[in-house]
Amino acid sequence: MISEAIKNILSQKLEGLGIKVLPKEISLERPANRDHGDWSSNVALVTAKEAGRDARGLAQEIVDFINENLPYGVEEVSSAGPGFINFRTSRALAYEVLLKVLTSKENSYGSSQLGEGRSVNVEFVSANPTGPLHAGHARGACYGDSVGNLLSYVGYDVHREFYMNDRGLQMNVFGRSLEARKNNEPVPDDGYGGDYVSDWANQMPDGLALEEIIDWGCDYAKRDQQETLSQMGVEFDTWFSEKSMIESGGIEKILTSLEEQGVSYKRDGATWLASEKFGDDKDRVLIKSDGEFTYLTPDIAYHKHKFERSDWLINVWGADHHGYIARMKAAMQALGFDPEELTVQVTQLVKLLRGGQEVKLSKRQGDIIELRSIIEEIGADSTRFMYLLQSVDSKQTFDLELAASQAMDNPVYYVQMAHARLCSIERNANEKGFEFKPLPVDELDVLVHPREIEIIRGLEILPETIELAARELAPHKIVTWVRDFSNAIHGFHHDCYVVGDGVRKELTNARLNLVVASRIGLKVGLDLLGVTAPDKM
């Protein structure tokens, strides 16, 4: 890796100067401004003070040294600004990138072993089995699945899990609601009032007892949710049942365990978790004075269960659950697990517009917009892309009309079109008798057009983009890359004909290499997002 070579020579010179900098402290980054080269280091700036030197002078001295010992692939080194050291890499290096993409196995360019095979459990959606999935579940579904893709691509052993709260008060209310609608009675005051309750109740067999109704409803809800997720390509490895965990004695085990650790105690007729000691605001009740446990207790048991199966846990929670993070981490710490290995990603709310107007919730339907109807309206690809467009840290707003439109202002179409175009160019080349074969580096050096260079640059930064997105659990960084890269492709398509009267054979073959490599790269990005890469549209 060129970046390693640069780091090595930097640290070599710094050591020679008696400046102590650990290798990991040598930062090398991609300058935002292309005029500053391909790589840039701030080591001179960072170390100048301690070394009692001025940064510019130090940078220049390092530059002079490197100029006498240029590593392979580095064409130019210079100092700039307040003391940056900028590196420009050679064309040949760029062509090697192209070759690497072309010779990579299917769906492997940019993959890595960053995760070293560590097992990670990604739990997301986890909607109550009391109704269909709605708009509020969509962001977590798209996000969690894409995070799973990313982590898997960088070498983690990923397990996707859906936690079903299939017992407790809300299931009872749900059962009674179904029962009432079955009998054409109004649902109880605190019941589920959505239209779907009647629809479902009508499909329910006659003569079921409440317990059976609950089981039937739960099962129906699960299949309904599963089907909706499947429409978006989201599949879980495990649908974990709270009920079965409790029936197998999970609660007793956790209570015993907490007691043995000395982190629970009795007070006012209740059993408490001493969570304040572990960073929570206050202690929490595990067993109420009426003998029932709170909903925290099974959740603790569940997380313990997950920890016993995985090295690292990721929970994707809605913003309304963020207050719950501290106590869950505290509980895990109390049990002796490392709270750092429990990552909770909170997704902020999404506001939906249609034609610029906020989509109003309908009371009649029970205050929900079904996810299924969103997918039907804008399509699965659009749904995934739109929900992944932005960082889940911030609130999001998007317009369903825009997301459904097959127009240039719809980013999904823009990106998919880029892929379709690449395929189209390949088809055209084939029809004209050109056969793609990977060319050696010295035959690729006809690729010098700024559009071509831009594309190669895009492919070059894909692996580091993937790594960053995985490290930060931030699929929107892939979206940004995919959009930028598509922009480069459209530009190339516009300015650089691959096959045509005025294009000589050597250039056609080289550009065909570029086209195929781009298609591979773009598909890697889209796959990570769970968005299809169509051959034609």
Place this chain on the structure above:
RNA sequence: GCGCUCGUGGCUCAAUUGGAUAGAGCAUCUGACUUCGGAUCAGAGGGUUGGGGGUUCGAGUCCCUCCGAGCGCGCCA
């Protein structure tokens, strides 16, 4: 009141986690089609990064403070 997450052109959002001149898309205006899909491309205008203070070579990013938004704050789930 306390806590968490935020606040970036008219709108929707980025910004390599402290880097160099804050970038894209939409919208607006102006240009570009005999070829592989114009569903495209190029250019222009538009910013005191909510306000103020601080830290340092350097702040949208870190600290303090104020303003504003969303969400939490139960022996509910």
